[in-house]
Amino acid sequence: MSAATNVRSAYGLERPTYNAKLTEVGRGTPMGELLRRYWHPVGMASDAGATPRPVKILGEELILFRDGQGQAGLVYPRCCHRGTTLYYGKVEERGIRCCYHGWLFDVEGRCLEMPCEPNPTGAQCQRVRQPWYPVEERYGLVFAYLGPPDKKPVLPRYECLEVLQPGEFVEADDSSIGSGGIAIAPCNWLQHFENVVDPYHVPILHGSFSGPQFAAQMNAFPKVKFEYGRQSVKATSIRPGPDGRRFRRVTEAVVPTLRVVANPQVAQYGMVESIGWTLPIDDTHYRIYVAGRVREKGELTKFKSRYNGKAWAELTPEEHQKFPGDTEAQVGQGAITFHSEEHLMSSDQGVSMLRILLQKQIDIVASGGNPIGVAFDEGSAYVKFDAGQYLDETST
Ligand code: FES
Ligand SMILES: [Fe+2]
Known part of the structure; x- marks a missing residue:
């Protein structure tokens, strides 16, 4: 290589780029969708407890908890009623209760109670569902699956x-x-x-x-x-x-x-x-x-x-x-x-x-x-x- 072509002044550097396909993990990105076809650990078994725990995985913020029956749950943080965060929720025997109007969700996001409604356990409970992800525990870890349900x-x-x-x-x-x-x-x-x-x-x-x-x-x-x-x-x-x-x-x-x-x-x-x-x-x-x-x-x-x-x-x-x-x-x-x-x-x-x-x-x-x-x-x-x-x- 001649001296002239080997001069690589930093002055001539082009704007650098990264391979987004291989690195970015959000929903809808190529790698994000690949990663969402596998189980990933979201915490230690002891992280799932009676205090709602914020976790972040693949760019998604979620709430991890364990109901009074010992089942771990992983839910979308924004309550499906009017959107406050379940971070302030109370973990109970049957699930997690939102702090704002008390809707109670089980570990799979089913609404069990709307205490402000005339019939708190009425049919309206079935019309909503808190977004959730499946979890399983093994080796002392809680694993979550964040992908399409039919591909789990x-x-x-x-x-x-x-x-x-x-x-x-x-x-x-x-x-x-x-x-x-x-x-x-x-x-x-x-x-x-x-x-x-x-x-x-x-x-x-x-x-x-x-x-x-x-x-x-x-x-x-x-x-x-x-x-x-x-x-x-x-x-x-x-x-x-x-x-x-x-x-x-x-x-x-x-x-x-x-x-x-x-x-x-x-x-x-x-x-x-x-x-x-x-x-x-x-x-x-x-x-x-x-x-x-x-x-x-x-x-x-x-x-x-x-x-x-x-x-x-x-x-x-x-x-x-x-x-x-x-x-x-x-x-x-x-x-x-x-x-x-x-x-x-x-x-x-x-x-x-x-x-x-x-x-x-x-x-x-x-x-x-x-x-x-x-x-x-x-x-x-x-x-x-x-x-x-x-x-x-x-x-x-
Ligand atoms: S915002 Fe959660 S119960 Fe109303
Ligand atoms: Fe090393």
């Missing part, structure tokens, strides 16, 4: 959370394990999701920049193979293991948002022990809910990343700059990264493959089909991953 799939069961050894149980966490430290990250969810199949950043960001954060085996520069899994992009990183064996680490970014990544801080081998759901709160915020197999309470959070010997939240601005981690790198890409300014290389193959896989699913949904991984009968709801850490005997 079964809530998947995952082998890695179902096959338990004696003494193991499943624990949930909402502190965004895997984000690098922040609980709610002010950036687009895809920036995090793509990171799952970006193993080359491990020796750079987590090696030389953050200071060694992971098990010693992770320090070597990996040989990486990218391939498509059953409903995922898989990155297999090969490094030298103990006793001349081969350390094989498989991470998966599973459609729609699942990070299936073995704990990089412990040298333990076998099937991946947890799943992280990268939840898009809206276009520019995400958080991660995790469920994993543990042997003691609190085990999931025992391995939070440390920087300069401190927890992420304790770092000074200077330390954030000196010891950046995943949060800094991903939030540092901007609220929604500008794809027009990227230059993807061979080491970004996982990222490219993930975008292709997601775009394909968007196209399938747009043409009326069912995207990858949705199942409609309980029998086919069982999901297996290849992710994990393994020690292989080598022939040499």
Whole structure:
């Protein structure tokens, strides 16, 4: 390249753009409609209680609660009478009661009572319904389905959370394990999701920049193979293991948002022990809910990343700059990264493959089909991953 064509003054930069199709999550957007064909966690089981709890998911503000009979409910916040918010409602035995005129709604939005009417339980109750979404609880989390009712799939069961050894149980966490430290990250969810199949950043960001954060085996520069899994992009990183064996680490970014990544801080081998759901709160915020197999309470959070010997939240601005981690790198890409300014290389193959896989699913949904991984009968709801850490005997 001649010197003249290689001069890239910032003065000549064009107005940058992002790929809205892959990043925006609102109702009616291409990705928003794809995401609405799957179940997503909206909270911990304990978040659904007697106090109405505002939650935001896929750009929609909703109210989560649990009635006196133990049923969790997720409703549109604006009361269908005259629109005040159910945030101020009272949770009762049979549902949630609006503070303004006392309409009572069950967990599926049915109106049970209009106390200001001459006949509070009369036929007029059937003429209205508070908008609602179905929820189901599993693994200590409340999952919601925000899509078209006639396309609702079964809530998947995952082998890695179902096959338990004696003494193991499943624990949930909402502190965004895997984000690098922040609980709610002010950036687009895809920036995090793509990171799952970006193993080359491990020796750079987590090696030389953050200071060694992971098990010693992770320090070597990996040989990486990218391939498509059953409903995922898989990155297999090969490094030298103990006793001349081969350390094989498989991470998966599973459609729609699942990070299936073995704990990089412990040298333990076998099937991946947890799943992280990268939840898009809206276009520019995400958080991660995790469920994993543990042997003691609190085990999931025992391995939070440390920087300069401190927890992420304790770092000074200077330390954030000196010891950046995943949060800094991903939030540092901007609220929604500008794809027009990227230059993807061979080491970004996982990222490219993930975008292709997601775009394909968007196209399938747009043409009326069912995207990858949705199942409609309980029998086919069982999901297996290849992710994990393994020690292989080598022939040499
Ligand atoms: S606004 Fe809710 S009962 Fe009137
Ligand atoms: Fe990372």
